[in-house]
Structure formats: structure tokens, C-alpha cells
Amino acid sequence: MSFLARGASAGAKRTLLTGSLVLLLLIAAPFAVSNYWLRVLTNILMFATIAQGLNIIVGYTGYHAFGNSVFFGLGAYATGVGMALGLPFVLALVLAVVVAVIAAVVFGWPVLRLSGHYFAIATVALNMAMLEIIINVGGITGGAAGLALPLSPLGPDTLYKIIYFLMLTVMVGATGFILWLDGTRFGYALRALRDSEAGAEVMGINTTAVKITAWALSGSFTALAGGIWAYWFTFIEPGSAFDINVSIKGYVMMLMGGMGTVFGPLIGAAFLELLATLVWGKFLKIHLLILGLLIVLVVTFMPRGLLYYLKSWAAVRGRRDSTDVSA
Amino acid sequence: MFLLEGKSVSINFGGVKALSNVDFHVNQGEVLGLIGPNGAGKTTLLNAISGLCPRSAGSLHFKGMDISRLRPHQIARLGIARTFQVVKPFERLTVLENVALGAMFSSRSVVSKAEILHRAEEASKSVGIHEKALLYPRQLTLSERQRLELARAMTMKPDLLLLDEVMAGLNHSEIDKTIALIRYINAALGVTIIVVEHVMKAIMNVCHRVVVLQFGKKIADGSPQEVVDTPEVIQAYLGQKFAEKHLGRTSERTTGQ
Numbered sequence: 001m002s003f004l005a006r007g008a009s010a011g012a013k014r015t016l017l018t019g020s021l022v023l024l025l026l027i028a029a030p031f032a033v034s035n036y037w038l039r040v041l042t043n044i045l046m047f048a049t050i051a052q053g054l055n056i057i058v059g060y061t062g063y064h065a066f067g068n069s070v071f072f073g074l075g076a077y078a079t080g081v082g083m084a085l086g087l088p089f090v091l092a093l094v095l096a097v098v099v100a101v102i103a104a105v106v107f108g109w110p111v112l113r114l115s116g117h118y119f120a121i122a123t124v125a126l127n128m129a130m131l132e133i134i135i136n137v138g139g140i141t142g143g144a145a146g147l148a149l150p151l152s153p154l155g156p157d158t159l160y161k162i163i164y165f166l167m168l169t170v171m172v173g174a175t176g177f178i179l180w181l182d183g184t185r186f187g188y189a190l191r192a193l194r195d196s197e198a199g200a201e202v203m204g205i206n207t208t209a210v211k212i213t214a215w216a217l218s219g220s221f222t223a224l225a226g227g228i229w230a231y232w233f234t235f236i237e238p239g240s241a242f243d244i245n246v247s248i249k250g251y252v253m254m255l256m257g258g259m260g261t262v263f264g265p266l267i268g269a270a271f272l273e274l275l276a277t278l279v280w281g282k283f284l285k286i287h288l289l290i291l292g293l294l295i296v297l298v299v300t301f302m303p304r305g306l307l308y309y310l311k312s313w314a315a316v317r318g319r320r321d322s323t324d325v326s327a
Numbered sequence: 328m329f330l331l332e333g334k335s336v337s338i339n340f341g342g343v344k345a346l347s348n349v350d351f352h353v354n355q356g357e358v359l360g361l362i363g364p365n366g367a368g369k370t371t372l373l374n375a376i377s378g379l380c381p382r383s384a385g386s387l388h389f390k391g392m393d394i395s396r397l398r399p400h401q402i403a404r405l406g407i408a409r410t411f412q413v414v415k416p417f418e419r420l421t422v423l424e425n426v427a428l429g430a431m432f433s434s435r436s437v438v439s440k441a442e443i444l445h446r447a448e449e450a451s452k453s454v455g456i457h458e459k460a461l462l463y464p465r466q467l468t469l470s471e472r473q474r475l476e477l478a479r480a481m482t483m484k485p486d487l488l489l490l491d492e493v494m495a496g497l498n499h500s501e502i503d504k505t506i507a508l509i510r511y512i513n514a515a516l517g518v519t520i521i522v523v524e525h526v527m528k529a530i531m532n533v534c535h536r537v538v539v540l541q542f543g544k545k546i547a548d549g550s551p552q553e554v555v556d557t558p559e560v561i562q563a564y565l566g567q568k569f570a571e572k573h574l575g576r577t578s579e580r581t582t583g584q
Binding site: 185188189191192194195196198199200201202203204205206207208260 | 377378379398399400402408409411416417418419420424427428429431432433434436479483
């Protein structure tokens with residue numbers, strides 16, 4: 001789990017092996033699946049990134065940023081406006097990160113003074129305010145009418161594969177960052193302030209700087225997902241870019257998979273998104289009801305997230321296997 | 328020069344004067360006891376020193392430097408560590424990680440993992456929670472959790488240590504252990520200490536000097552014996568029973584009535 005846990009356990013090695021295997025499969029996947037499944041997979045990667053972004057600020061720092069979709073929207077619009085002004089796509093993505101960092105610092109300064117429900121509500125309000133601002137600013141953002149991004153000269157087959165690999169890169173980047181976080185001073189500063197802010201302060205941790213940095217990082221990954229999404233859909237409008245459901249879904253995924261763990265949010269994203277694709281198509285009218293029920297069941301019976309229960313199941317099985325061998 | 332000097336420190340919570348014009352100082356190398364009835368402002372004074380509570384008026388100087396306007400982490404990095412009366416462990420970090428955090432951010436922080444671990448293990452050993460290093464704080468007893476707070480502060484290698492009722496709720500043998508520990512930190516490690524405590528046995532045993540607060544005002548300042556002999560302190564805090572039992576001052580009872 002961290003450098004103070006001393007020595008990589010067998011479990012950590014197995015996790016690394018599983019992770020590498022899944023990554024290889026994900027790299028090979030676009031060349032083996034239909035366009036429909038490519039789309040589903042891209043969506044999973046996008047939500048996995050959003051869930052990891054939330055994991056940094058919620059799981060590790062303890063600030064429940066329900067309105068993190070504000071960074072998704074800002075990323076989408078920064079990319080869209082950047083490209084409308086003639087920036088190439090990759091530079092527009094850089095702009096998205098810059099905008100997210102500035103927003104996290106400027107809004108984080110006052111908003112991160114709040115805690116608990118107050119912070120959560122403030123982030124939702126921030127998302128709503130941004131939505132209204134984009135609608136009313138109009139001009140180069142297209143306002144309520146939406147904004148069309150320049151079309152790629154590449155054919156859809158190539159473009160969708162590139163989008164997929166970009167999403168994969170950002171998702172791997174976010175996960176790699178969290179993996180790195182687990183054993184660093186910065187990571188310990190985050191987890192300390194999550195558990196006791198006053199306790200962290202008197203031990204020399206600059207909590208204000210640390211939590212603003214955490215939100216900026218969380219926002220950056222979310223903004224990258226938004227920017228790639230904008231180019232993928234080629235047309236964005238305020239309602240769908242600043243859709244609060246984006247962060248709520250990401251939050252549920254993070255919660256389901258296991259917040260504050262490295263791989264939990266990925267499992268949650270894959271689980272929920274695949275479930276949605278495979279099952280809810282058959283329950284168009286009641287799928288929200290099923291989703292609600294699922295959330296209640298998970299929070300009640302699996303509060304630690306899927307990853308924890310998968311791990312303990314594997315541990316129990318491992319123990320049984322080893323006793324079988326010795327017997 | 329005093330290690331820490333407060334001049335007319337005042338803190339108001341709305342209309343309530345939690346501390347009014349308290350002058351005090353701490354000498355290098357001493358153990359200063361801070362006593363007084365509940366609500367006297369003892370913890371508030373510790374909060375003022377560690378920067379958790381903004382001062383309404385007055386000044387605080389640490390090593391001659393004005394710390395009145397510094398934030399808690401800046402004060403911690405100058406070499407002031409503290410414990411909390413209501414323990415505040417990092418619940419989702421192991422005991423060892425909790426202790427190690429002190430070595431990561433303080434004035435004398437170290438970078439290498441081996442050194443951080445070494446310092447954490449050393450502190451865990453001296454407070455006697457070493458065997459539980461890989462457990463989580465909620466798996467510890469109250470006494471162990473209080474010693475965890477102490478170990479966290481010790482890994483910071485502070486010049487001044489503020490202890491807020493580290494003996495509350497402990498039994499006699501645990502109190503004796505903690506008294507020995509405070510003496511060790513003061514004498515062997517050379518740390519200056521302010522102790523807030525209701526356990527008078529500890530105050531009498533470890534403190535070089537005692538300051539008594541009542542209703543946010545300083546009512547006595549002197550050696551432990553001088554302070555417990557002060558009539559105002561007996562009336563405000565210790566009570567007649569304590570005086571009779573420990574000081575043999577039965578005669579005062581009649582005058583008191």
C-alpha cells in the first residue's frame with residue numbers, strides 16, 4: 001500500500017500483474033472490437049478518468065466535490081474555444097488543463113475553506129454558475145446554441161481509435177499518478193488532512209496549499225476527459241458539458257469500486273458502465289430506478305467498495321488453496 | 328530571553344472573553360504546568376500558541392520571533408508540537424504511518440524513507456506502542472491512543488511541546504508511565520514542555536513551574552509548592568479537601584467558613 005508498509009506483498013504483485021494484463025488487453029481491444037464496443041470502451045475510460053479525478057479530491061483528500069463536472073465542462077469549452085481560435089487539438093487540451101488549474105486555484109481559495117456538505121453544495125453551485133455564464137457570455141462559446149468543433153481530416157475509424165487511445169492515456173496517467181501518490185509525502189499530507197485537518201496542520205502540513213493542489217490535479221484530469229470528449233462529439237452545448245450527472249455518475253463509480261484505493265474507481269467505472277450497456281437497454285423506463293436501488297444496496301452492504309470485497313474474497317480463496325496444497 | 332513569551336494575550340469568542348490579558352513566559356528547558364478549573368482557558372491558550380485560534384489582542388514571541396500572525400503549519404515548522412485533549416489520530420493510516428508523519432513536515436523533517444522509518448520506530452518504542460505499529464488507531468486502547476499523540480509530536484523533534492491532558496482517563500500505573508515519559512522527553516531529549524493537566528500528582532511531580540488560570544485570567548505563577556499554597560488557587564481550583572489531604576492545612580477550613 002505504501003512505502004511504510006514495508007516490502008511488496010504477494011497481493012501487490014498480483015495486482016500489478018492483473019493491471020498489466022488488463023492494460024495489454026485495452027491496447028489490443030480497438031483492433032478487435034466493433035465500432036459500437038469501441039464507443040462503449042471509450043466511455044468506460046472517460047468515466048474511469050472522471051472517477052479517478054474524484055478519487056484524488058474525495059477519496060484521498062476527503063473533500064466531496066459533487067460538482068467536479070465543472071472541470072469537465074471547462075475542459076470541453078476550453079478545448080472547443082481553443083480550436084475555434086485555431087489551436088491544434090493537443091494544444092487545446094493543454095489550454096483545458098491550464099483553465100482547470102486556474103479555476104481550481106481561484107475558486108478553491110474560498111470554497112475549500114468550507115467542509116462537509118457545505119463544500120459539496122458549493123461545488124454544485126459552481127457548476128451551475130459556470131453553465132449560466134457560458135450561456136450568457138455567448139460570443140465565441142456559442143452560448144446556448146452550442147459550439148461546433150472543427151472536423152478532423154481523419155476518417156471516423158482512425159479518429160475514434162485515436163480518441164480511444166487518448167482516453168486510455170489520460171486514464172492510465174490518472175491511475176499512475178494515484179499509484180505514485182500512495183507512497184509520497186504529498187500523498188500522506190492529503191490523507192492526513194482527510195482524517196484530521198487540525199491534526200495535519202499542527203504537524204506542519206500547509207493544508208490550504210495541499211488541498212488546492214489536490215483539487216487542481218483532480219480538475220486537470222477531469223478537464224482532459226472533457227476536452228477529449230468535446231473533440232469526440234465535435235459538438236458541445238452548455239447543458240451536456242456542465243451536466244451534473246457526469247460527476248454524480250463518477251462519484252457513484254468511485255464509491256462502488258472503493259474510494260481512496262488505487263484501482264477501485266476503475267473497477268466501479270467498468271462495472272457500472274458495462275451494466276448500463278448490457279442490462280439497461282432492456283429496461284429503458286425503469287433503469288434509473290434500478291440504478292438507485294443498486295446504489296442503495298452497494299452503500300448498505302458493500303460500504304468499502306467492490307475492490308475490498310474482491311480482495312478479501314481472493315484472500316480467503318488463496319488461504320483455502322494453500323491449505324489444500326499442504327493437506 | 329524566554330523561549331516563549333506571551334504579552335497580554337486576549338481571545339474573545341463573540342462576547343465571551345476566553346482569555347484576557349494573560350502575560351506568561353516559558354524558560355528554555357523547563358516543564359511548565361498550566362492548571363485551572365474547566366473553562367479557565369487552558370486549551371484556548373494552547374490553541375493560541377499553536378495558531379489554531381486567532382488572537383484578538385496581545386503578542387506571542389517564540390525564540391524572540393513574533394508568531395502572532397503565523398498559521399498553524401508555520402508555527403509547527405518553527406519547532407512547536409502539540410497533542411490534543413480529544414485525540415485526533417489519522418484513522419485510516421497505520422500507527423506507524425501516523426507517527427512517521429511527524430518526521431515528514433516539521434522543522435527537522437527528513438527526506439529519506441529509511442530515516443523517517445527509523446525516527447518513527449524510535450518514537451513508537453519510547454512510548455511503548457511499537458508492537459502495534461501496523462494496526463490502525465481505532466484498534467488501540469485510549470491510553471495507547473494518547474501515547475500515539477505523544478509519539479507523533481516526538482517525531483517532529485520540537486523545541487517546545489504542548490501537552491493537552493495526555494493523562495485524562497488513565498489509571499494509576501498508566502499515569503506513572505506517562506509521568507516518566509514526560510520526564511524523559513524533557514531531560515533526555517531536552518524538550519521544553521507546557522503541560523495542561525488535571526492530575527495534580529503529575530503536576531507536582533514533573534513541573535518546574537506552574538501557571539494557574541481562572542476565567543481567562545492568570546491568578547498564580549510560581550513553583551508547584553508556592554502555587555498550591557496560594558489561597559486563591561485553593562479556593563478557585565484545588566478545593567479545601569485537597570488542601571487538607573495534601574498540605575495539612577485543616578486550620579484554613581474554619582477561616583474559610
